[in-house]
Amino acid sequence: MRKVIYKFFLFYFLLFILECNSTCADTKESWQDLSGEHFIVYFTGEDGFAREILNKAEVYYQRIATDLGYPRYSEFWLWDKRVKIYLYPNRDSFLSSTGQPTWSHGMADYNKKIIASYAGSNEFLCSILPHEMAHLIFRDFVGFKGEIPLWLDEGVAQWEEEPKRKQIKHMAKQFLDRDGLLSLEDMMRLDIRNIRYKENIYIRPTRTKDGKEGILFLSADMLIDTYYLQSASLVGFLIERYGSDNFAHFCRQLRDGKTFKEALLSVYSTYIKSMAEFEERWIDYVDKGGQ
Ligand SMILES: [Zn+2]
Structure with a gap:
């Protein structure tokens, strides 16, 4: 049981270190894009996974904003303030372009409002995407100046x-x-x-x-x-x-x-x-x- 518990949360500690230090590196990929109300998904090749990510991101956005009690304030993330999600074609290109460690499946850059991962990452779709979105929404709402534990x-x-x-x-x-x-x-x-x-x-x-x-x-x-x-x-x-x-x-x-x-x-x-x-x-x- 202890081993299970370790695996459950240790990942977030590693992710957290990245959350604090990440910047999305420039890349030589030739990006296509799909735009939704609050997100623009950049991808290469087939658009199937990008569409799935865009749909999920909009669903997560509504749920997170509702949970945190933000809908009445949530005019952020529209038009030019939309969050950019980059989906690299595969794990290797994601790791080499972003400089992430080998265990990483995704990253976020809070200042640039960018989230990045790679095509087909189930870990990103189900877990990292809502986690990083919640960080971005929370920070948009509370800012960076207050005393936030x-x-x-x-x-x-x-x-x-x-x-x-x-x-x-x-x-x-x-x-x-x-x-x-x-x-x-x-x-x-x-x-x-x-x-x-x-x-x-x-x-x-x-x-x-x-x-x-x-x-x-x-x-x-x-x-x-x-x-x-x-x-x-x-x-x-x-x-x-x-x-x-x-x-x-x-x-x-x-x-x-x-x-x-x-x-x-x-x-x-x-x-x-x-x-x-x-x-x-x-x-x-x-x-x-x-x-
Ligand atoms: Zn986190």
Whole structure:
């Protein structure tokens, strides 16, 4: 089971490193393009996969915007602001043109609003595309200036890979039952990018199911997996328990310069009066299997 868990989230850590550093390299491909309402897909050769990507991207766009409570604000990504999706003819040309590592199936450039992959990549169609789109939509909405914890950004992107939600809830409950979750305070301050030494054991604070403080001894892989799992679960909690409109309102407060704590306690004041109560209510949600 542990091995399965590792594979489930470790990929996103690797992807995350790329999300921060990627630029889509110029290429010698002769591109054709297909335009939709919010996307332009560039491709070479047959257009079958490009059409599939364009259709899915528009479906994902509507779902993500609705989940995050953004439809009423979502006049972005139209006309000249459309997101460009580049589909290289094959894996080799994608890797050589973008300079991505060999395990990569896709990448995103947030500044240029470009997403790239290669023709026929099922991993991209089902998983990376909604993940990267959620990052782009979220960042368009909250901007880059506010105090945005890393877990919130990654949590939104993972939550929007919708088929994985059931598994996220199931795994979070398993972690909670063996008192294996990081404390919320630790989630707020942990910069996962600093986890560079795979052979190290990391000592992190936990909050047990009974609300007591404790200590976890975690391998690097386990720490990364726990962090990503909790990120997705915390976002799912906010959206499922208190709705998309409140979540959008919360994001607007962050964009307008409130700290995370100020934004949280002002928007969710009816339910949450402190960071400790936020953690308690989230643990209750996890304990009930995400209900
Ligand atoms: Zn990500």
